[in-house]
Every structure is written in structure tokens, then in C-alpha cells.
Amino acid sequence: MTTRPRASILHLDLDAFFAAVEQRDKPSLRGRPVIVGGLGPRGVVSTASYEARRFGVRSAMPMSEARSRCPNAAFLGGRFGAYRAVSAVVMDELRRLSPLVEPLSLDEAFVDLGAGDDLDLSVSGVRAIGERLRDTIRTKTGITASVGAATSKTLAKIASEQAKPDGLVVIEPGSETEMLHPLPIRVLPGVGPATAARLARLGVKSVGDVAQVEESELVDLLGEASGRNLFLLARAHDERPVSSERASKSISVEDTFDRDITDPALLSALVTRMADKVTERLVRAGHSGRTVTLKARLHDFTTLSRSATLPGPTDDAREVSRLAVQLLKDVDASNGVRLLGVGISGLSDWVQDDLFTSGGDVREPGDDDGPDLDAAVHADRRWVPGMDVMHTEHGAGWVWGGGLGRVTVRFETSATPPGPVRTFAADDPQLSAISHISEAD
Structure with missing residues (x-):
């Protein structure tokens, strides 16, 4: 209750x-x-x-x-x-x-x-x-x-x-x-793929199934904190208050593997995926962070933690991944790793404008059916598909695609009908990037 x-x-x-x-x-x-x-x-x-x-x-x-x-x-x-x-x-x-x-x-x-x-x-x-x-x-x-x-x-x-x-x-x-x-167990907070797989071995697939399991059995399977928490949640018992003072000091992702992993390439790929996921959570929370931490639990349950701190906050998945993979090199995984985690701390509300840009080659857009599907960011990162721009003659619009020294813009805003598409030189002095366009504009 x-x-x-x-x-x-x-x-x-x-x-x-x-x-x-x-x-x-x-x-x-x-x-x-x-x-x-x-x-x-x-x-x-x-x-x-x-x-x-x-x-x-x-x-x-x-x-x-x-x-x-x-x-x-x-x-x-x-x-x-x-x-x-x-x-x-x-x-x-x-x-x-x-x-x-x-x-x-x-x-x-x-x-x-x-x-x-x-x-x-x-x-x-x-x-x-x-x-x-x-x-x-x-x-x-x-x-x-x-x-x-x-x-x-x-x-x-x-x-x-x-x-x-x-x-x-x-x-x-x-x-x-x-x-x-009647709902599947994945609806409960803290029940990820690994926990769901463990519970499935007990024949537990729904929240109602969890409610039939003794608390001691859940604790044995998942540990004291996770087992007791799941026991309470399955009975709709959650006393956490709403807190206006909530302030995350860190954001992290971790996973426990069914079997110990020794393959360095696989471990590196897993760390990269976790770094991408934790950065995505960071971005959605409107934060950036300075300290990247790698957590590893070895075959003998020894838990190691390695950290690296940047000179300034970042929200770039590539940078977080690079540091996390570098930290992994300091861990002796020769006898197997049973748990990995990647976290970011030293959070800040500062967020750079090009959170998602990560460079890459671009191509010219095709016909007028939509943004070029392979368009990424111009080599100088100036034109990002979707960004708001202003042309002194044609008015407000957004970057539709670009490449080979050109940029294509669709001229429309939230307050207009669908607009025309025009292509310009990437260094056209009449075209400039602007902050987002409101309906009032």
C-alpha cells in the first residue's frame, strides 16, 4: 500500500x-x-x-x-x-x-x-x-x-x-x-535488461509475478538494496517525496554481465556504448560535466574506479567515450570483468550550442523531398542541419543540408506555410546563423 x-x-x-x-x-x-x-x-x-x-x-x-x-x-x-x-x-x-x-x-x-x-x-x-x-x-x-x-x-x-x-x-x-x-517488470524503475533476465529465470515476467516472490529471495538474487526496493515497488509502495531541491551531482550507467568478459575489444565497445548513453542522459537533463569515471567489478568481486577530469565541462559523447576507453586501459581485465559502469560528475548547467554535432563528410541534398539524409556538419562546423539562419534577402529559414562548399536552406518558420528551398555558397555574406526563431519573429 x-x-x-x-x-x-x-x-x-x-x-x-x-x-x-x-x-x-x-x-x-x-x-x-x-x-x-x-x-x-x-x-x-x-x-x-x-x-x-x-x-x-x-x-x-x-x-x-x-x-x-x-x-x-x-x-x-x-x-x-x-x-x-x-x-x-x-x-x-x-x-x-x-x-x-x-x-x-x-x-x-x-x-x-x-x-x-x-x-x-x-x-x-x-x-x-x-x-x-x-x-x-x-x-x-x-x-x-x-x-x-x-x-x-x-x-x-x-x-x-x-x-x-x-x-x-x-x-x-x-x-x-x-x-x-499485469504490467511487465521492466516498467519498474531499476529493472533493466540484466535484472529482467535474472528474474525471468525464476519465471517472473510481470509485476504481479514479482509480488509473489518473498523479499528474502529477491535480496539473495539482486542484493539488499535492489531486492528490497523491488519487493516494495511491486506492492505499489513508494514513499519518495517530490523535492524541489533535487540536484543531480552525477549521471551514470552501469551493467552486470551474465558471464565474465575478458575480450578487450568487446569491453571497449561496451564502454563506448555506455558513454554514449550517459551523455545522452546528460544532454536531456540540460547539463554538461567535467569528470568521467569508469567503474569495473572484476571476476573476484574487486571493484575498481578510475576517473579523469577535463579542464572544462563537456557534453560531447566522443570526448566522454575517449576518456572512458582510456581509463579502461588502466584496468587489468585478463581474468574477466563482471560489471562495467561509466559516469559523469562535476555537472554544470552550461551547455554548448552544438551539443550533437560531431563532424563528418557531407553531400549535396537531392530533390525537394526533405533534408539530405547523409548531410552532417560542414567541415568548419558552421552549418548544421536544422539550425536557424537568416538571409538578408529571403528572410528566416533553417539549414536543410549542405556540402562541397554550399549550404541549402528552406525558408520557413513556425508561423509560415512550408517554404521554398534555395542553395548558397557556404560563405555567402548574406547568410548568417541566428538563435532559435519564435512565432513572434
């Missing part, structure tokens, strides 16, 4: 956030697959629109795989000025409801409605609050949001996932286990 008698914890998640902002601001991309992320050979997907997800594209997927799965998508670099502007509007709306708002990233937050003034916290009242909030966000930002509300943070987040896209789910007090138990 839970300690709250009312569904007073709300979780909001903006739908396919980065891609949705791009579709809002680029009329020619509305209703089309859009993939935002690193455009170089080692780039990863940050966000895929729902049109792209139908092809199996997902966050943290290598961009090369995304291109293979959805070759007709628009592949764009990030515009964090635009994303931060939308996020600021959304967080302000949440704080109008309650002073207790816990942002998890630019596009996701918990709200404790119980701390608000004179709010109707009946089931119908909470549902009305959620609908008004979604309508306000859509009106003010042009972006849709999914909202969940429940008696705990875990259930509120699960409810918002059930509501996606563009929906609202309120889990009524007293119905928590009825809703929770």
Missing part, C-alpha cells in the same frame, strides 16, 4: 520533445519522420518523432542504425535554445500549480499537487487539473504533453507512460496493484 490517500503526485512528460519542437518550427516536417541527434559517424539518436518510432527508431540508438531503419527521415542537430525556451514555459506552468516541482530533465517533471493552494484533489479534480495543464501547454508552446497522476512517484510516471502520446491517466487510490500487477 502507499501512504498517500489521494492521487496528488503528477508526472508530466513532453511528447517526443526535441523532435516535436523541430516539427513545430519547421512546417514542411509536420507529420514526417524526424530524428534529432548526433549527425557524425558515431552519433546517437536523442529523440525520434512518433512517425520515426514506427520504423523502430528509439533514443540512444546509433544514428547509423536509425538511418538504415528510417532512411526517409529528416536528420537534424539539436537547437537547445529552442528546447530550453519551451521547457522554461512548461516549468513555470507547473510552478503555478505547486511550489514543489521536481524537474528530471528539460521535458519531464514531478509535481506535488498536495502542496498547492486550494486544489481539488478528488479523482475528478486531479483529472481536470491535468487536462487544463495539457491544454495550457499546447496553447502556449505548440507542444503536446502526457500526464499521469497517482499516489506515488513511481505510479505517476507509469501513468504518464500509459497516457502517451498526448493523453492523461489518473490512477485512482485503491486501484494501484490492480493496474500495476
